[in-house]
Amino acid sequence: MAFTLPVFLCLASGFLLVSIGWQSYRSFADRVFVGSLSAGFGLGIFSVVYFLSLLLRFTHPILVDLAVCAVLAGAFLLFRIRSAPATAGDAEQNHRQPPWLHRFATAAFAIALAGALYSAAMRVLAYPHGDGWDAFSIWNLHARFLFRGGSNWRDGFTSLIPWSHPDYPLLLPADIAHFWTYLGHDAPAVPAIIGFVLTFSTVGLLFAALSLLRGNLAALLGATALLATPAFVELGTAQYADVPLSFFVLASIVLVCLYDDRPYNDQPASDSPPAGLLVLAGFAAACAAWTKNEGLLFLCAILAARLITLTRRHGSTNWIASGRRFLPLLIAVVPAFLLIAFFKHSIAPPGDLFSDPSTTLHKLADPARYWAITRWYFKGFFRFGRWLLVPGTILMIGFYFACGKEEHVEPQLGIRTSVLALALTLAGYFAVYLITPYDIYWHLRFSLTRLLLQLWPSAIFLFFLLVKVSPVRDSRGATLPLPLS
Amino acid sequence: MSESPSSDRVPARTASAVLVFGLCCLLSTARLVIDAPSPRDSPGDIARRSDQRFSALKAALPERGVVGYIGEPEIPALADYYLAQYALAPLVIDHSPNHPLVIGNFPDSSSKNALPNDLKLVKDFGDGILLFANQVSAINKDEQ
Numbered sequence: 043m044a045f046t047l048p049v050f051l052c053l054a055s056g057f058l059l060v061s062i063g064w065q066s067y068r069s070f071a072d073r074v075f076v077g078s079l080s081a082g083f084g085l086g087i088f089s090v091v092y093f094l095s096l097l098l099r100f101t102h103p104i105l106v107d108l109a110v111c112a113v114l115a116g117a118f119l120l121f122r123i124r125s126a127p128a129t130a131g132d133a134e135q136n137h138r139q140p141p142w143l144h145r146f147a148t149a150a151f152a153i154a155l156a157g158a159l160y161s162a163a164m165r166v167l168a169y170p171h172g173d174g175w176d177a178f179s180i181w182n183l184h185a186r187f188l189f190r191g192g193s194n195w196r197d198g199f200t201s202l203i204p205w206s207h208p209d210y211p212l213l214l215p216a217d218i219a220h221f222w223t224y225l226g227h228d229a230p231a232v233p234a235i236i237g238f239v240l241t242f243s244t245v246g247l248l249f250a251a252l253s254l255l256r257g258n259l260a261a262l263l264g265a266t267a268l269l270a271t272p273a274f275v276e277l278g279t280a281q282y283a284d285v286p287l288s289f290f291v292l293a294s295i296v297l298v299c300l301y302d303d304r305p306y307n308d309q310p311a312s313d314s315p316p317a318g319l320l321v322l323a324g325f326a327a328a329c330a331a332w333t334k335n336e337g338l339l340f341l342c343a344i345l346a347a348r349l350i351t352l353t354r355r356h357g358s359t360n361w362i363a364s365g366r367r368f369l370p371l372l373i374a375v376v377p378a379f380l381l382i383a384f385f386k387h388s389i390a391p392p393g394d395l396f397s398d399p400s401t402t403l404h405k406l407a408d409p410a411r412y413w414a415i416t417r418w419y420f421k422g423f424f425r426f427g428r429w430l431l432v433p434g435t436i437l438m439i440g441f442y443f444a445c446g447k448e449e450h451v452e453p454q455l456g457i458r459t460s461v462l463a464l465a466l467t468l469a470g471y472f473a474v475y476l477i478t479p480y481d482i483y484w485h486l487r488f489s490l491t492r493l494l495l496q497l498w499p500s501a502i503f504l505f506f507l508l509v510k511v512s513p514v515r516d517s518r519g520a521t522l523p524l525p526l527s
Numbered sequence: 528m529s530e531s532p533s534s535d536r537v538p539a540r541t542a543s544a545v546l547v548f549g550l551c552c553l554l555s556t557a558r559l560v561i562d563a564p565s566p567r568d569s570p571g572d573i574a575r576r577s578d579q580r581f582s583a584l585k586a587a588l589p590e591r592g593v594v595g596y597i598g599e600p601e602i603p604a605l606a607d608y609y610l611a612q613y614a615l616a617p618l619v620i621d622h623s624p625n626h627p628l629v630i631g632n633f634p635d636s637s638s639k640n641a642l643p644n645d646l647k648l649v650k651d652f653g654d655g656i657l658l659f660a661n662q663v664s665a666i667n668k669d670e671q
Binding site: 072140143146147150153154157158160161164166167168170171172175177179182183186187190191192194195197198200202203205206230259263264269270271272275276334427429430431432434437440441444445500510511 | 540541543544545546547550551552553554555556557558559560562563564565566572574576577587592593605606609612613615616617619620621637657671
């Protein structure tokens with residue numbers, strides 16, 4: 043009971059939030075989509091609620107959780123009454139493949155899923171406190187400060203222990219502490235379960251989103267590729283924050299693509315896609331920023347990418363069309379900016395990244411650093427997943443050349459926004475390595491793999507949106523043009 | 528817009544690509560399964576090195592505040608320091624002897640010899656864990 047209630051409240055709040063923007067549960071993909079998003083968004087809400095409860099000294103989190111659920115339920119009912127169910131083209135049913143091919147892809151997916159579940163379960167049992175220093179020296183340590191610290195919880199966010207990165211955002215620690223508060227003790231199972239759930243929610247989200255946009259074969263292949271990335275499953279159960287971050291990055295990108303590139307965009311303006319999808323995309327980006335500092339970079343990247351692609355699409359004169367596609371995203375991220383700014387300014391000590399500004403210019407002007415990072419990016423591109431024999435990145439390049447690009451698709455607004463956002467994020471990582479106060483090789487060695495894994499699920503998603511896996515047909519068998527937004 | 532019914536079929540090249548893609552993915556799944564650790568490999572390693580090891584010391588320390596820390600000088604010993612902090616949170620453990628109370632953490636007990644002179648042993652908790660009083664820091668704190 044002590045664990046069931048917070049799990050229910052967490053999932054319920056996530057479900058209610060997701061349902062404000064997504065109201066179709068007809069297909070299997072719809073249900074997987076809503077279920078996966080609900081788990082992650084519920085954790086996002088749970089984290090913020092706990093942090094605000096600490097700040098405002100609310101001692102009964104259950105009352106706050108119930109109040110949040112009630113507010114979201116009210117909003118859910120309001121939106122449900124006012125809006126018709128989302129009318130997405132059933133892309134899932136419009137893709138046809140030979141049965142044997144579908145059966146093969148399903149079998150490969152099932153084997154990859156079983157292998158990943160087995161590996162994840164073994165890792166959770168073998169390393170109940172996480173696998174690696176970051177688990178106990180950063181994330182779970184912060185959770186202990188929040189949970190055990192009582193009214194002095196801020197003690198842990200001190201410059202006396204800079205190695206614990208007290209400036210890192212609190213999505214995971216606050217989530218863990220929230221569940222511990224219900225349990226009454228700091229059970230190591232909680233961070234392990236959160237890591238496990240977010241790892242497989244990422245897979246579920248990738249599968250469902252591809253199924254909705256490109257059909258089952260693309261969904262099965264994409265999910266198999268992610269499940270068969272050993273480093274992804276290993277990191278997801280290590281109780282690090284990189285896979286949770288990858289979930290929120292993927293969620294944001296998926297929601298932007300669903301908003302821009304689904305069939306309802308061919309309908310009249312009155313039936314334009316629900317702005318709730320963009321609000322949810324903004325919420326996901328905000329959760330990314332509340333998970334890790336790299337998420338803050340991604341948040342800025344997706345806002346910039348959105349502005350750039352909208353300006354190119356609509357020109358600088360059609361502000362109304364651009365605003366309609368940008369403001370819901372912006373509105374959703376403003377509270378996160380404020381929350382993170384408050385945390386960084388009033389609670390956390392300064393981070394280590396800009397601790398040595400005097401040498402920053404010198405580092406920026408050093409070509410050797412550019413060359414070193416470029417080489418590591420190149421090597422990392424082939425190595426980061428710990429694949430056996432054939433790197434997943436090579437496999438995808440080969441797959442692209444064999445199958446080609448989707449013939450009927452010009453890259454859509456959502457895809458363009460997402461690709462640009464990922465490119466800007468990668469460029470941001472590059473800039474961080476340039477000015478890092480640490481030894482550059484040490485920094486690259488211990489972080490580049492994790493940074494690439496943060497973007498890997500999104501990269502797989504965008505890849506399968508662009509590659510031609512199967513003809514897309516309507517119910518009469520005619521080839522469907524993919525929607526132009 | 529429409530195409531002939533034959534285009535409903537997936538080209539052989541695409542089908543081959545799907546097969547190769549799936550099989551290559553399964554290779555890495557095999558690695559994931561083979562490399563999966565057995566729960567018997569490292570059961571409760573972190574708990575043993577942190578919560579269990581420091582439980583007696585924790586009862587002797589204040590619940591809140593900052594205490595000092597000294598340990599073995601090598602880089603690998605940093606993990607011992609981090610695990611001490613993990614076990615003793617919400618107490619903040621500053622890696623410095625300049626505090627009235629100082630924790631000594633010497634899992635390899637041979638390195639206990641080079642201790643600062645200001646430190647006076649308060650209690651030896653065994654397993655390389657010691658609690659010291661720093662008399663100079665205590666006086667300075669009183670004066671402040």
